Amino acid sequence: SREAKLRNTQYWNALYELMSPLENLDKDVLGNVSISCSKGKKDLPANKRISGNIPYQGANGIVDYIDSYTHEGEYLLIARIGAPSLSPYSIRKYAGRFWATSNVHILKVKETYNLQFLFHYLRSLDFTPYINNPNSRTCLNEGSLLSIPVPKISLEEQKRIAHILDTILELKETVEQEVELRRKQFEYYKYWLLNPEGKLETMP
Structure with missing residues (x-):
C-alpha cells in the first residue's frame, strides 16, 4: 500500500541520516x-x-x-x-x-x-x-x-538510535499487518458475494 511504502522509505531515510555522522568516528x-x-x-x-x-x-x-x-x-x-x-x-x-x-x-x-x-x-x-x-x-x-x-559510541547513544529506528519499523510492520488483514477481509467478502451458497471449508 501507499502508506506501507511511505513507512519503508521513512525507515531507510532515517537509517542513513542517523548512521552517516558515525562514519568519521573511531x-x-x-x-x-x-x-x-x-x-x-x-x-x-x-x-x-x-x-x-x-x-x-x-x-x-x-x-x-x-x-x-x-x-x-x-x-x-x-x-x-x-x-x-x-x-x-x-x-x-x-x-x-x-x-x-x-x-x-x-x-x-x-x-x-x-x-x-x-x-x-x-x-x-x-x-x-x-x-x-x-x-x-x-x-x-x-x-x-x-x-x-x-x-x-556510547551504549546510551546506541540505544537512542536503535529506539528511533525500532519505532519506525514497528509502525511499518503495523501498517503491513493492517493491509494484509484488509486484503483477507476483501477476499472473504468477495468469495461470499460470488458464492452465496458456498461453504467456508471450500474456500480456496
Missing part, C-alpha cells in the same frame, strides 16, 4: 563487539527433519520448522551465501531456540554494544567489499564478517 571491528557462535551449525536433509515448532534457519530466513535446535538465545543471523542483495545485506535478529544451517553466520553481541543498534547499523552498509565474489554473491566468510568496522 572504529572497532565486529569481531571485538560480538562473539561468533557458529559451532554446532549443521545442515539437516529434508528427509531427516521431524516436524515441530522450532525454526530451521537458512541463509535468508526460516526454511522449515523442526523439533530440535542447535542454538538458544538472542543473536544476529547473517547470510553466509546467497544474499539477494549486498546493500542492504541479509541480516536479521532472532531470540529463542533455532536450528542453524551452515549457510548462516551467528553472532552474539557483547554487553558493551546494543544488538538492535548493530542490526540497524549493519543494514546500512554495502557488503560488497566483504564478499569474496561480489558478482555472484558467493560467500561472506567469517573472517571478512568479523573485520567489518563498527563505530565507537
Whole structure:
C-alpha cells in the first residue's frame, strides 16, 4: 500500500541520516563487539527433519520448522551465501531456540554494544567489499564478517538510535499487518458475494 511504502522509505531515510555522522568516528571491528557462535551449525536433509515448532534457519530466513535446535538465545543471523542483495545485506535478529544451517553466520553481541543498534547499523552498509565474489554473491566468510568496522559510541547513544529506528519499523510492520488483514477481509467478502451458497471449508 501507499502508506506501507511511505513507512519503508521513512525507515531507510532515517537509517542513513542517523548512521552517516558515525562514519568519521573511531572504529572497532565486529569481531571485538560480538562473539561468533557458529559451532554446532549443521545442515539437516529434508528427509531427516521431524516436524515441530522450532525454526530451521537458512541463509535468508526460516526454511522449515523442526523439533530440535542447535542454538538458544538472542543473536544476529547473517547470510553466509546467497544474499539477494549486498546493500542492504541479509541480516536479521532472532531470540529463542533455532536450528542453524551452515549457510548462516551467528553472532552474539557483547554487553558493551546494543544488538538492535548493530542490526540497524549493519543494514546500512554495502557488503560488497566483504564478499569474496561480489558478482555472484558467493560467500561472506567469517573472517571478512568479523573485520567489518563498527563505530565507537556510547551504549546510551546506541540505544537512542536503535529506539528511533525500532519505532519506525514497528509502525511499518503495523501498517503491513493492517493491509494484509484488509486484503483477507476483501477476499472473504468477495468469495461470499460470488458464492452465496458456498461453504467456508471450500474456500480456496
